[in-house]
Amino acid sequence: MKGAFLYGPKDIRIEEVEKPSIRSGEVLVKVKAAGICGTDIHYYLEGKTAVFVPKHPFILGHEFSGVIEESNVESFMPGDRVVIEPQIPCFKCYYCRRGKYNLCTNLKFIGTAATFPHINGGFAEYCKVPAETLHRIPEGVMFEEAALAEPLSVAIHACRRVSISPGARALILGAGPIGLFTLIVSRLNGVVEPLIVDNVERRLNWAKEFGGYPINFSEQDVFREVEKATGGDGVDVVFEASGSPAAVATALKCVRKGGCIVLIGNLPNEEIPSRLLNIVIKELDVKGIMRYANTFDAALRLIYKKLFPANEIITHTFSLDEIHEAFEVAVKGLALKAIIKP
Structure with missing residues (x-):
């Protein structure tokens, strides 16, 4: 089978390897669609993401769907x-027993360097996975659409972390x-x-199409725009959702008293200069x-x-052999979501 192995920054190699052999409790999936995520882009550009530094070449891709082969x-x-x-x-630890398996003490993750040995992901013709990771695709949903369930899950989880009343106002940073x-x-x-902030016009145009009120922080004062709107x-x-330390300061300034801040983006592993006193005097929840x-x-x-307008979200598709082109399109921000079809 073909697989796209990450060797280092901008060094992804298509290689012919043996199809994975499965053990008890596993299935072999013939991959039909795999999305490029922001985490994948970090690996592509830097050869690592956050604290996860690959110790050996492996196959990226954790947003994927397909057909069971074995x-x-x-x-x-x-x-x-x-x-x-x-x-x-693991389904055994303190967090797993309470349904918070995303916090599992022994969590492994497919298609990243978070686990050693690294577990190969979906940028390949085939991928073996434990059966407990599988969800059936509803009739009528295409493979490309189903691959969006993973990133969409992040947004669903973020919105579940806060109580949203009908008519509420929200600000999305990024x-x-x-x-x-x-x-x-x-x-x-x-x-x-929802008010949504960025400085890339293409993204802001997409935001407007999806019902948001776009704010370009390069041209507009975010705090004043929020004041006007509320x-x-x-x-x-x-x-x-930007992973920017400066955005945390903006969040503290723009949220109302008694409001909530939900941190989604992967913030850098460093101290963030912000007026934390605002959390106290505004009686904020930060999650x-x-x-x-x-x-x-x-x-x-x-x-x-x-x-969820999946068809509008998927703006580009590529073959596995075109994976370098796919990453370059994603890096330049030309794609809302790029999909690899091995």
Whole structure:
């Protein structure tokens, strides 16, 4: 089979390797669609992401779907259409026993360097996965659409972390895919015309198409725009989806008293200069999210019911042999979501 192995910054090599052999409890998936994520872009540009530095070449890709080719379990059969939830929890630790398996002490993750040895992901013709990672794709949902269940799950989890009342106002910092997905999900939860901040016009245009109120921080004063939109009160909730320390300071300034800040973006592993006193005097809730838990079924329902515009989200598709071109398009911000079809 063909697989796209990461060797270092901008060094992804298509190699011919043996198809994985499966053990008890595993299935072999013939990959049909795999999305390029912001995490994948970090690996592509820097050869690593955050604290995860690869110790050996491996196959990226954790947003993927396909057809079961071989199965060693009774619950899934060859020919079943599935999407993979790439987290592999132990189901035994304190967090797993309480349903928070995204915080699992022994968590493994497909298609990243978070686990050693690294577990190969979906930028390949085939991938073996534990059966517990599988979700059936609803009838009528395409493989490309189903692959979006993983990033959509992040937005769903973020919105579940805060109580959103109908008519609430929200500010989203960062209009990348996760920020835009959060915009869409927040509107489904009752937020009225979410304000969304970025400095890339293409992203802001997408945000407007999806029902957001775009703010270009290079040209506009974010705090004043928020004041104007909310009558000076500030927003009920801020979703920080950019991973920028400066955005945290903006969040603290723009949220109303008694409001909530949800930190989605991967912030740098360093001290963040912010007026933390605002958390006290405004009596704020500040919540982090670590990926997602118990969200895939909800994500697939939104896609199936056409409440999530998957077809509009997927702007580019590439073959596995075109993976370098795909990454360059993603790096330049030309794609909202680029999909690899091995």
